Amino acid sequence: MPYHFIKLICHITEVGAVTTIRPKSRNAESLKRTLQIRDASNSTLPVTLWGERATSFDANDIYNAGQTQAQVVVFVGTLVKDYRGLGLTLTGSSPCKWYINLNIPEVAELNESFSTNFQPIKWVDEPATGYNQDVPEEKSIAEILNINPHKHKGTCFIVNVTVRRICNEYSWWYNSC
Secondary structure, three states, X not given: OOOOOEEEEEEEEEEEOOEEEOOOOOOOOEEEEEEEEEOOOOOEEEEEEEOHHHHHOOHHHHHHHOOOOOOEEEEEEEEEEEEOOOEEXXXXXXXXXXXXXXXXXXXXXXXXXXXXXXXXXXXXXXXOOOOOOOOOEEOOHHHHHOOXXXXXXXXXXXXXXXXXXXXXXXXXXXXXX
16 A cells, blocks of 8 residues: 655644653554644544654643644644554654644634634643553563463563574475475
8 A cells, every 4th residue: 555645734732742652563662742633624633753753843832832822733744544443643754844833824724713712732641542552571482382372362472582503404384285
């Protein structure tokens, strides 16, 4: 499936702190910051900024300014993703950029549409659901062999092993046809 970067103009309604997580899809920790945005049709959508983008987003200044006036952001270079359990979300990594309260007609129009219904930006510290926040438990090979896979479905474990010898006498594959 090809990915297309999109541009979006919207109000920021919530910001959160940077968190460190280990997504199920990766073996390394990632920095993440989640925002909530609202577009001109009053639809809300989470935006997840990853890595350096999570730390370079100045959430404190935006939150403080957003207590007295709307903060309109123009995001460019974001991807739309559909995460199981979380639904549609925008993700921003290295190609993502943002511009706050640009002096352009589209931003003024969006501000005008929400001028009678201003609500301050909320600070949300709890992490978004849908990501594996648990730290995997370390197990030995013997412990893993004794685990019932049906009772621990979806549970992550870490097993550290040392390869002492590689036997080249037998192939690691078999002929199936």
